[in-house]
Amino acid sequence: MKIxxxxxxxIFVEYGIPIPDGDVANTPEEVREITNRIxxxxxxxxxxxxxxxxxxxxxxxxxxxQEAEKVAREIIGMNLxxxxxxxxxxxxxxxxxxxxxxxxxxxxxGIVIDRSRDQEQPVxxxxxxxxxxxxxxxxxxxxxxxxxxxxxxxxFSSFQGRKLAYGLGMDxxxxxxxxxxxxxxxxxxxxxxxxLIEINPFVLTRGGDLLALDAKINFDxxxxxxxxxxxxxxxxxxxxxLEVEASNTGVNYIKLDGxxxxxxxxxxxxxxxxxxxxxxxxxxxxxxxxxxxxxAERIEKAFRILTSDKNVxxxxxxxxxxxxxxxxxxxxxxxxxxxxxxxLPMVVRLQGTNVExxxxxxxxxxxxxxxxxxxxxxAQKVVALL
Amino acid sequence: xxxxxNEQSRIVIQGITGGEGSFHTRExxxxxxxxxxxxxxxxxxxxxxxxxxxxxxxxxxxxxxANTSGIYVPAxxxxxxILEAIEAGIKLIACMTEGIxxxxxxxxxxxxxxxxxxxxxxxxxxxxxxxxxxxxxxPNFIHKKGNVGVISRSGTLTxxxxxxxxxxxxxxxxxxxxGGDPIVGSTFVDMLELFEADPETRLVAIIGEIGGNAxxxxxxxxxxxxxxxxxxxxxxxxxxxGKRMGHAGAIISGxxxxxxxxxxxxxxxxxxxVVNPADIxxxxxxxxxx
Numbered sequence: 001m002k003i004x005x006x007x008x009x010x011i012f013v014e015y016g017i018p019i020p021d022g023d024v025a026n027t028p029e030e031v032r033e034i035t036n037r038i039x040x041x042x043x044x045x046x047x048x049x050x051x052x053x054x055x056x057x058x059x060x061x062x063x064x065x066q067e068a069e070k071v072a073r074e075i076i077g078m079n080l081x082x083x084x085x086x087x088x089x090x091x092x093x094x095x096x097x098x099x100x101x102x103x104x105x106x107x108x109x110g111i112v113i114d115r116s117r118d119q120e121q122p123v124x125x126x127x128x129x130x131x132x133x134x135x136x137x138x139x140x141x142x143x144x145x146x147x148x149x150x151x152x153x154x155x156f157s158s159f160q161g162r163k164l165a166y167g168l169g170m171d172x173x174x175x176x177x178x179x180x181x182x183x184x185x186x187x188x189x190x191x192x193x194x195x196l197i198e199i200n201p202f203v204l205t206r207g208g209d210l211l212a213l214d215a216k217i218n219f220d221x222x223x224x225x226x227x228x229x230x231x232x233x234x235x236x237x238x239x240x241x242l243e244v245e246a247s248n249t250g251v252n253y254i255k256l257d258g259x260x261x262x263x264x265x266x267x268x269x270x271x272x273x274x275x276x277x278x279x280x281x282x283x284x285x286x287x288x289x290x291x292x293x294x295x296a297e298r299i300e301k302a303f304r305i306l307t308s309d310k311n312v313x314x315x316x317x318x319x320x321x322x323x324x325x326x327x328x329x330x331x332x333x334x335x336x337x338x339x340x341x342x343x344l345p346m347v348v349r350l351q352g353t354n355v356e357x358x359x360x361x362x363x364x365x366x367x368x369x370x371x372x373x374x375x376x377x378x379a380q381k382v383v384a385l386l
Numbered sequence: 387x388x389x390x391x392n393e394q395s396r397i398v399i400q401g402i403t404g405g406e407g408s409f410h411t412r413e414x415x416x417x418x419x420x421x422x423x424x425x426x427x428x429x430x431x432x433x434x435x436x437x438x439x440x441x442x443x444x445x446x447x448x449x450x451x452a453n454t455s456g457i458y459v460p461a462x463x464x465x466x467x468i469l470e471a472i473e474a475g476i477k478l479i480a481c482m483t484e485g486i487x488x489x490x491x492x493x494x495x496x497x498x499x500x501x502x503x504x505x506x507x508x509x510x511x512x513x514x515x516x517x518x519x520x521x522x523x524x525p526n527f528i529h530k531k532g533n534v535g536v537i538s539r540s541g542t543l544t545x546x547x548x549x550x551x552x553x554x555x556x557x558x559x560x561x562x563x564x565g566g567d568p569i570v571g572s573t574f575v576d577m578l579e580l581f582e583a584d585p586e587t588r589l590v591a592i593i594g595e596i597g598g599n600a601x602x603x604x605x606x607x608x609x610x611x612x613x614x615x616x617x618x619x620x621x622x623x624x625x626x627x628g629k630r631m632g633h634a635g636a637i638i639s640g641x642x643x644x645x646x647x648x649x650x651x652x653x654x655x656x657x658x659x660v661v662n663p664a665d666i667x668x669x670x671x672x673x674x675x676x
Contacts, residue, residue, distance in 0.1 A: 084628075113488055113489075113492070113568060113569070115568050115569060115598040115599060115600075115635075116599055116603070117573055117575060117600075117603055120492060120495050120569050121492050121496070122489075122492070134640075135640040135641060135642075138640075151496060152489065152492055152493055152496070153493060153496045153497070190489060193487050193488075193489055195488065220487050220488050220489070220634075221630070221634070222461065222485045222486060222487045222488065222634060223487035223488075223489065225461075225462065226462075226487075252632045254626070254629050254631065256624075256626060264542075265542055266540060266541045266542025266543060266632075267540060267541075267566060267631055267632025267633045267636060268538070268539065268540020268541060268542065268543035268544070268566070268593070268595055268621050268632075268633070269540065269541075269542040269543040269546060269621075270631070270632060271543075271595060271596070271621040271622040271624075271625055271631055271632075271636070272543050272546075272619075272621045272663045274622075274623075274624040274625070275621065275622070275623040275624050275645075275662075275663065276662065276663065276664070277624075278623065278624045279661065279662050284624055287625070287629075287631055287632070289632045320542040320545050320546055320549075321525075322523065322524070322525035322528075322542070322545050323409075323413075323523065323525060351546065351549065352525065352528075352545065352549070353525060353527065374664060375546065375663060375664040376662060376664035
């Protein structure tokens, strides 16, 4: 789960990580008031989940409360397009207003889970190449990223902070301050079940202060059950409405750009089915995993979700019945399709337990299903229906 | 011979009284698995179809000689269940539970180090050795005894592949689903190592997917240490970046972990990569008949 920058910064404040003076605003008037209170030049930052906000025109400075209000009128309500939003962009509902800082150096701090076999633990990273796309730094000049693994059984040790702070070329007068911030970031990561924390840039001001100028935290969806305070930060407006609806019904759905809708049981098979559609010359419209207990009710919901995407011109149902019996799935499909008056062309491929009974049910129904046996045959048949 | 599950395996099921636990225990017994006990704290002294149920794993070890465990408990209890099995000296633990927070698995893996216990999963369909037994969700009817090892990060896609092989008359030595989470007990490399050493296995079919670097690590192992032929498929060639594709571990992040990179790494390592999953069976047959 993702949260906004201003929400991440509130968590930073709880843990004593310094951030610039500022506040979040929903209207240009509020922006003027906040700027007035700060009493100096400010930066106004659009609050959307996607990165690349600056380049898209979502981050601007203002010298006075009047100018801040004017700038805010341009940003609030704008459709912000960045490399992460997709071509449709995201509507900006609120902005973060913060004091502009006298920056001496822009650094990077981050924590992720290192999945490689010899690590399998969080890794804390720092770089002098702050303010840049860290993935680009990692691929072009990996030597500019300093890392220290963090074993949660041992917990944080001060040397880890020193390794990174000295590694960033910091003066000894601020090393302990930096180390403390790194320790707090690690504590947030562990205590809140984060999967990623980034401060980019992490700045050193001319006055010798260290602050988090930006803040990004992603959380482990599987850890949310024990963090109601984090769950409450979810902003549904930032998510694809169909994906939200699907997740509420226990269906795993991700919208894509193609026109062949698919419904599959199991995540791996769902991905493979998308690949098959592409190999057969079509484009998948979605990823959809109905899960293990594909009941008639679940199947109906899945059909409703995937057909709400108006790009969908044909449907491929691909089910491998293990514990789940194909005849049950078949009657679920028939029930759902007749109830919904579903008239898009459809290919159904069942495999596994009671497959013959399942196919007979489909063929005997008054609904027009194209039945397929082979994996690739099913994909080819559905593409031919377009 | 086979890997992981063999004639000496004596299985205890943790969470045997739950809906999934009892259902899959009965399926496993029908398949021939030697399930010697169940564990559900608080239900000790009762039984399931005559199989004794204990409060503690250690009781199943001491009284029934359990050396293998299958775990079907909810995500919030699963790390504790794994730790209990490790402490009781269980050598092979398969955890089917989905939804364990990744940081819990980080700790569990640290606890596993040096114990000699092998953990399969979590969030996996389990292990099947035809002719011997199974732990987990894999449907009974798809298997056939033979010489192909199967390793996969997914569930139903694995059943497809096993079923495809069986329909072509190709049997399996052992099939193992290592799980779809970012951190799992055993990786592709651990399993490849076991299959390489198993005299009964002639070829390994490996099914990877987007996210992480387990496939790249497998490539390195195959290149340097594997003498047996390997056939591979990677799911998610059409998956978008930054989206979690069902499995917690199946996500392309920062442009890393794409199917294209993984297929390239496998091809470079000499793995017989198929682009179309429907071709896995044919490819295996063509290599075996050489």
